[in-house]
Amino acid sequence: MAIATINPATGATEREFEPHGPAEIERRIALAHKAFTELKATTFAQRAAWLRRAADLLDAEAEGTARLLVVEMGKPIAQAEAEIRKSAKGLRYYADHAEAFLADEPLADPAAVGASRAWTRYEPLGPVLAVMPWNFPVWQALRFAAPALAAGNTGLLKHASNVPQTALYLDGLFERAGFPVGAFQALLIGSGAVAAVIEDPRVRAVTLTGSEAAGRSVAAAAGAAIKKTVLELGGSDPFIVLPSADLDAAVATAVTARTINNGQSCIAGKRFIVHAEVYEEFSRRFAERIAALTVGDPLDPATEVGPLATRAGRDELAELVQDAVAKGAKVLAGGAVPDREGWFYEPTVLADLSEDARLVQEEAFGPVAALYRAEDAADAARIANQTTFGLSSSVWTNDAEEQDWFVRSLDAGAVFVNGMTVSFPELPFGGVKASGYGRELAAAGIREFTNLKTVWKG
Template identity: 70%
Template sequence: MAIATVNPTTGLTEQEFEAHTADEVEHRIGEADAAHAALRATDYPERADWMRAAAELIEGDLDELATLLTVEMGKPIAQSRAEVLKCAKNMRFYADHASDFLADEQLADPAAVNASSAWTRYDPLGVVLAVMPWNYPLWQVIRFAAPALMAGNTGLLKHASNVPQTAIYLDTLFERGGFPTGSFRTLLIGAREVAAVIQDPRVKAVTLTGSEPAGRSVAAVAGEQVKKAVLELGGSDPFIVMPSADLDAASSTAVKARVSNNGQSCIAGKRFIVHTDVYDEFARLFGEKMAALTVGDPMDEATDVGPLATETGRDEIAELVADAVAKGAEVVTGGRAPDRAGWFYEPTVLAGLTSDMRLVMEEAFGPVATLYRVADRDEAVAIANQTTFGLSSSVWTSDATEESFFVRAVDAGAVFINGMTVSYPELPFGGIKDSGYGRELAAAGIQEFCNLKTVWKA
């Protein structure tokens, strides 16, 4: 795949970039390795000052960055601005809390281990490679980079090939904030070159956010090298609605969950599992609200849904819908690619799903929702858990017993009750099953790429 900005609103190539040569990659890995020696010698207050300065830089570049995100991957401009500001919040969060999250922990009773004292400490691992996707071009990188650098690690970024300008901006961001030269470096390389970077002895760990096949490939190489890996892969999150739910709020949130980021979010509700007692009303509200959305130019403030980021992505979502319709699915609303330039697809709701339809098990990475009618909570959980994914979930109920049941029974990295899944710096984020392993954000996110070292003293 060419390293290029191809505007998904027009389908036109705006700028192309040459891939880094083997010598350039070697130099950049060397820079990150040298920077680690300098960075780990600094203290948390110094790193925090640099991280806050970098946060101020991206806030100062808000309009420029938001426009860049929209041009490169097509999200509505208001959502692009929100992404930039969320990144700054995350950077300040780790600047404020890294020292607490990584503080030494004394054993309360050292005599139990025949010591005068014993404790644990966190040490950085070194250079960490991040393989990142295009759907949140800034946020996905910052949610890794902020905790990694605050812990004393340095970072290498292999970004998606269709967001190169965002990747280049990130190449110097932390250095501009004050971090040692080389603390974070972008590698303009293709997917085939990733394995060699993981295999480099100076690279100590890898994190990937992306597709399940990409995750399996990266994990296999990391495993061969006995290197730590954190994977955040696909998701087909259930959105369960029970009779006691506020249907107006649930249906409105369902729309936002399904079409945010033009439907291209791993943690978005995708499968809407509704109790039969309220199914008809929810389906009516959901379908009407999806149909009322404005599809158009993502630079227009009035636009709700812009184009999909790539032509391939648009074609794949169209194929999933066509497969379901050919096998008898009901189109509640949408179901077409508009006849216009760019890679648009209508907000779509399908009902009457059967097990032979690809949409039942595969992730719909676009503004397409599936509706399921269920008789009770047990059937709801059975459908929720039937896919190989387990990223997040949303449950709508005002019944405390049901709430407890779903929290225990749903196989996912998170359960959000009466709200849509959102990532917060304060909460651990990640999945189970084919959605990956490891956690980002909160204390868990900064501890992932550290050596938890035990110290025993006679």
């Protein structure tokens, strides 16, 4: 894929960039390594001050940066501005909490191990490579950068090739905030150049948010180099509705959960598993609300669903729908590529999917919802767990026993009860099964890329 800004609403190429060659890649890795020697010697207080300054810059520049996100990947303008604000909040969160998260932890009874004192400490690893996707191009990158920099690591960002201007904006953000030169840099490289960066001995770890295929490739390269990885991969999250649920709230939230970011979110509700007692009413109201969404120019504040980020992504989504319909699925809303320029797809609801439809197992990365009828709670959990993914989940029930049962029964990195899955700086984020391993955010996220060092004193 070319490194270029191609406006998804028009299909027009707005800017192209030359990939960094071997000499520039070497220069940037060397700079990241040098910056690490400086950064690890600074205090938590100093790094916190720089993070807060970066957050202030994000807030001050939110309007222009949000428009950049719209042009590069088609996010509706209001959602783009919200992403910038959320990213600033994430920077401030680690400025406030990093020191406590990484404080030394003394052993309560050192005599038990024959010591006068014993404790553990967290130390930064060095330069960390972050391979990031385009769908939340600022938030995804900064939810790595904030804890990494707060811990004293440096970052190398290999961003998606269709958001190069966002990558370059982030490239300069932390230096402008006061961090040492080279503390956080973008690498304008294609996927084929990633393995060589991972192999470089100065790069100490890798984090990736992206597809399952990309995760397997990066994990293989990192495994060969014996380097730590955190992988946040795909998801086909279940959104389960039981008879005791507040149906008004469930329907309204389901629409948002499926179409936020034009349906291009790993943690979006994708499979709507509804108890037979409320299936007909839910499916009717859900399809009506999906069909009524305003699709259009993502720069128009009235737009609710914009284009998909890439033509390939739009075509892949259309193929999944065509496959499902060919195998007997019923279209309750949408189901077609609209006759307009850009990479749009109609918000779509499908029902009665056959077990051999690709959509049953594969992730629909766009505004396409799959409806499933469940006979009871056990059947709903069976359907929810039948995919290879296990990122997050949403369960709607006002029955306390059902709530507890689903929390225990769902194979997922998170369960949201009577609410839509959202990532928060305060909560660990990540999945199981083919959705990856490791955690981002909260205390768990900052500790992923540190050396937990044991100290024993006689």
